[in-house]
Amino acid sequence: MSAPSVEVRLVKAGRTKIRYPAELVEDNGDRITVRAPWAGAGAGTRDFGFVRFEPGDVFTEYYWRTRWYAVKEVRAGDGTLKGWYCDITRPAVLDGGELVVEDLDLDLWVSADLSSVLRLDEDEFEESGLAARDPEAADRAVRALDELELLARDGELTGLLGHTGS
Template sequence: MRQLIDVVLTKAGRVKIRYEAGVLADDGAQISVTAPWSAPKVRDFGFVRFEPGDVFVEHYWRDRWYAVKEVRDGAGALKGWYCDVTRPAEVRRPPEGAAEIVIDDLDLDLWVSADGSQVLRLDEDEFAQSGLAESDPEAARQAVAALDELERLAKSGALPGLPG
């Protein structure tokens, strides 16, 4: 039986979403989990649709400012990778209750299509409007650097699971 963990995504100090995932691996620096699409409805971004039945393999790092999520449809066909710019993940194992991965969303995202030909920087306008550059300039610098690194990794075929 696979160990379960709660994934808790926060934004501006509030819980944005919480869902249960199965732990695939945890080497102390990176934790990888799998979970079905947690929303009951389709979310159409224009370049990809997340829908019930989709399965995510999610990679979180305790020392990196991003998370990488491989997205497959219910039949197993690869849709692509959705990358979130976040503060480094915290894995908490309270004495009572479920263990959890807590990540703080910093607005910036990157989408990479299944064949790697489409690499889209997302939500840069939201990031600019968030006020993070004024309230926490170091976090804002780390976030922009993380998005740049994700784009470089995607274009070089070095994201987890991306064909090189």
């Protein structure tokens, strides 16, 4: 019997940024775990300078109904861990077969060996105007980024995901 599927819909500034099918791995009532092949950039290669997302990469994505972030474990097609791409988001909503996540622009990259923790897109966050439109959400987003960065620097990110290593 195959795992149930969901459609992940990433929303940014009120518009759907991307949608893609994923396998529902687990839903424990708070954390929703899905797995999907790399679907961004038309599923072509995207080189960020610090990591390349490529066709064949597999993302195991962790979303929470009560937390302001999502963590995506990125593995190459051969299973080699590349690292974790963390999105700052509003809490996820699973409605039927659709998992809706609102991206708040801030991101964090954590390398597989935990030697590199990079805060990303802080300029986009400032330019988004969220702080003026919704100061409470902007504050929650910054605190979520700080929390994830601390977890990553303390080597506790994998514990958050329910496992203890690569």
